[in-house]
Amino acid sequence: xxxxxxxxxxxxxxxxxxxxxxxxxxxxxxxxxxxxxxxxxxxxxxxxxxxxxxxxxxxxxxxxxxxxxxxxxxxxxxxxxxxxxxxxxxxxxxxxxxxxxxxxxxxxxxxxxxxxxxxxxxxxxxxxxxxxxxxxxxxxxxxxxxxxxxxxxxxxxxxxxxxxxxxxxxxxxxxxxxxxxxxxxxxxxxxxxxxxxxxxxxxxxxxxxxxxxxxxxxxxxxxxxxxxxxxxxxxxxxxxxxxxxxxxxxxxxxxxxxxxxxxxxx
Amino acid sequence: xxxxxxxxxxxxxxxxxxxxxxxxxxxxxxxxxxxxxxxxxxxxxxxxxxxxxxxxxxxxxxxxxxxxxxxxxxxxxxxxxxxxxxxxxxxxxxxxxxxxxxxxxxxxxxxxxxxxxxxxxxxxxxxxxxxxxxxxxxxxxxxxxxxxxxxxxxxxxxxxxxxxxxxxxxxxxxxxxxxxxxxxxxxxxxxxxxxxxxxxxxxxxxxxxxxxxxxxxxxxxxxxxxxxxxxxxxxxxxxxxxxxxxxxxxxxxxxxxxxxxxxxxx
Numbered sequence: 001x002x003x004x005x006x007x008x009x010x011x012x013x014x015x016x017x018x019x020x021x022x023x024x025x026x027x028x029x030x031x032x033x034x035x036x037x038x039x040x041x042x043x044x045x046x047x048x049x050x051x052x053x054x055x056x057x058x059x060x061x062x063x064x065x066x067x068x069x070x071x072x073x074x075x076x077x078x079x080x081x082x083x084x085x086x087x088x089x090x091x092x093x094x095x096x097x098x099x100x101x102x103x104x105x106x107x108x109x110x111x112x113x114x115x116x117x118x119x120x121x122x123x124x125x126x127x128x129x130x131x132x133x134x135x136x137x138x139x140x141x142x143x144x145x146x147x148x149x150x151x152x153x154x155x156x157x158x159x160x161x162x163x164x165x166x167x168x169x170x171x172x173x174x175x176x177x178x179x180x181x182x183x184x185x186x187x188x189x190x191x192x193x194x195x196x197x198x199x200x201x202x203x204x205x206x207x208x209x210x211x212x213x214x215x216x217x218x219x220x221x222x223x224x225x226x227x228x229x230x231x232x233x234x235x236x237x238x239x240x241x242x243x244x245x246x247x248x249x250x251x252x253x254x255x256x257x258x259x260x261x262x263x264x265x266x
Numbered sequence: 267x268x269x270x271x272x273x274x275x276x277x278x279x280x281x282x283x284x285x286x287x288x289x290x291x292x293x294x295x296x297x298x299x300x301x302x303x304x305x306x307x308x309x310x311x312x313x314x315x316x317x318x319x320x321x322x323x324x325x326x327x328x329x330x331x332x333x334x335x336x337x338x339x340x341x342x343x344x345x346x347x348x349x350x351x352x353x354x355x356x357x358x359x360x361x362x363x364x365x366x367x368x369x370x371x372x373x374x375x376x377x378x379x380x381x382x383x384x385x386x387x388x389x390x391x392x393x394x395x396x397x398x399x400x401x402x403x404x405x406x407x408x409x410x411x412x413x414x415x416x417x418x419x420x421x422x423x424x425x426x427x428x429x430x431x432x433x434x435x436x437x438x439x440x441x442x443x444x445x446x447x448x449x450x451x452x453x454x455x456x457x458x459x460x461x462x463x464x465x466x467x468x469x470x471x472x473x474x475x476x477x478x479x480x481x482x483x484x485x486x487x488x489x490x491x492x493x494x495x496x497x498x499x500x501x502x503x504x505x506x507x508x509x510x511x512x513x514x515x516x517x518x519x520x521x522x523x524x525x526x527x528x529x530x531x532x
Contacts, residue, residue: 008404114410116409116410117410118406119408137278138274138384140384140406140407141384141406142382142383142384142385143383144382145408
């Protein structure tokens, strides 16, 4: 697993008898070279937009990861949870095509439409289809919802929706960047070229995750500590902030509330 | 588990480390007396309409089952999969109220609305809520679908729908009964006072499950052999036939196709 990564993914692996090995992430995504020295049978990666740090897996590492999967006869799960939202760069293709016999592509409607839909999909190597269905058990997604989504895709309504939302989220992202630039602290933002969240680095400040989470809780602001995502705990202090959730008319107020957490005590 | 019962339920229990003990079913439902002699920690029952045999658990056995659950500190799962559809008798209340600390009530929209919705619900003893949520993992049902169902219930539209469907399914059931009465064979039908399926007993005929399934497959008729549901295989030959699935305008043709399977060779 990428380190840091989503704790719930690690829990699912462990609940199913897997053993977790963390592989560090830098600004080019997972350090695939270090993956090779593990004896992993599989890896879960977020190549388009590393969660939570926000890096895009570098092209040379994508090729290296596909090569590793073939050589080790391993399974790569490509978690493309927010790949529809890219702001400052060219779209990144799915890795799956690089080694279709070894890479499982996983997508979701949670970011592009709504997490309320509980819809996701996987593209599996043929040999994994039957084992996957057996492990999943009965279908959980309403057929009616699936048909509605199919119609939404076929009619190009999803494409139009994504275009509109991409512009809307870019504006939210820009407002977040401006808000933080106006802070008296030296706050670096990571992972803002894509997706619906960013990491606010506290390294060059006197701010700590603990302090900010305490202030956020009493101020009614929902943020996460970077500390919650490490496999091997690090000193690096940071805040993970999502900017898609407040309704549009409440976004300025939400941003102001967040900014007030970052104001030096007067 | 009731014997016979749904194989997929047994598989779920076994996949989660449970050991299956079958308890026979007669025309008053599960033989609760025999349950006492097992050392089971839990039981899955279909008291309103035993699946597949169709019996209603007798009042004295319901009381006995609740008593057993309290004494053995066991969990009873009351699978009320089609309790909304009762034709010839008074509604039967849920058992859950008899021992709310030990009985899990499980309902579903699969029969009352559509299996395509993938919606069900459980009423749990308070101490089981947290363990249940942990075992279930993330929510699988769309919030939007849940809100739509809540609105459907609160507006009394579900009640009206059930009243209409109860009458419609009763007519289907009656047509099935008439069709079988016209057969030259002595076919007894079980479980027809409720629900959307019945068991056609082949005991007093020369017909066998194997023969009928073969004919059904070549005739495009979907039926199930009673043999698929036993835990301890029995000689008793029977066919499980659901009558809710064909669209209304195709029901007479479906019934005729089923009747033709039961015609003696000419």
